[in-house]
Amino acid sequence: EAGVTQSPTHLIKTRGQQATLRCSPISGHTSVYWYQQALGLGLQFLLWYDEGEERNRGNFPPRFSGRQFPNYSSELNVNALELEDSALYLCASSLYISTYEQYFGPGTRLTVT
C-alpha cells in the first residue's frame, strides 16, 4: 500500500513569490495535516483538513492557506514568501477522528532566497 506522497521534493522560490505544495494521503484516509519544520526546530502544526473542510489551524498568518480536494489530496499555498518560511513542510494523513495515528510523507523542502 502506498504511503503519503508529496510533491515537489524540493522547491526554491524568491521572497515575495507564492509556493504551492501538494500531498496525497494514504488510500482510505480522509484527514490531511500540514506541519512546518524549520531547521533545528520541532514540528509546528499548520492546518488540518477533513472532508474538504478546514477543521483546525495553527498559529500561522493567513498567507498560509490550503484546500482539500474531493479525492482527499491537499494543497498548501504560501503567499508573499518570506525568508523565514524556508523549512521542511510535512504532510500527514489519518483516518478521521484525529486521535488516530498520523502517518507522514517525505516532505517538501522549501527554500526562499
Place this chain on the structure above:
Amino acid sequence: RKEVEQDPGPFNVPEGATVAFNCTYSNSASQSFFWYRQDCRKEPKLLMSVYSSGNEDGRFTAQLNRASQYISLLIRDSKLSDSATYLCVVNPDSWGKLQFGAGTQVVVTP
C-alpha cells in the same frame, strides 16, 4: 513552559545496552500519546502509540503516567539502526493538532 518537553540528549548507548528516556506534557486533559522516530532530514515515522496500561512492541516499551504527566520510552538490546531522534507526541484534544517535543537524540555505538 513548553507543551511537550524532552531531554535533547544525545544519549550515547553501547550496542546491546538498554536506554530509557522520558517526556513531560503540560496539558492534563491530553487524550492520546505517541512516539515517533525521525532520522536526519527525513519524515517522522510512527514508532508506537502509548496506551494507559503501557505497551510493548518487540524491544520497545512505552509507559504513560497521567498523574505525573510523563511518557517514557525504553529500548532494550539497542541496535546500531536505533540511532535516531525520538519524538514525543501528544494529542491534547480532538482537533488534529499534534504537539511535538523537540526530540531526544539516541546514538548507538559499536
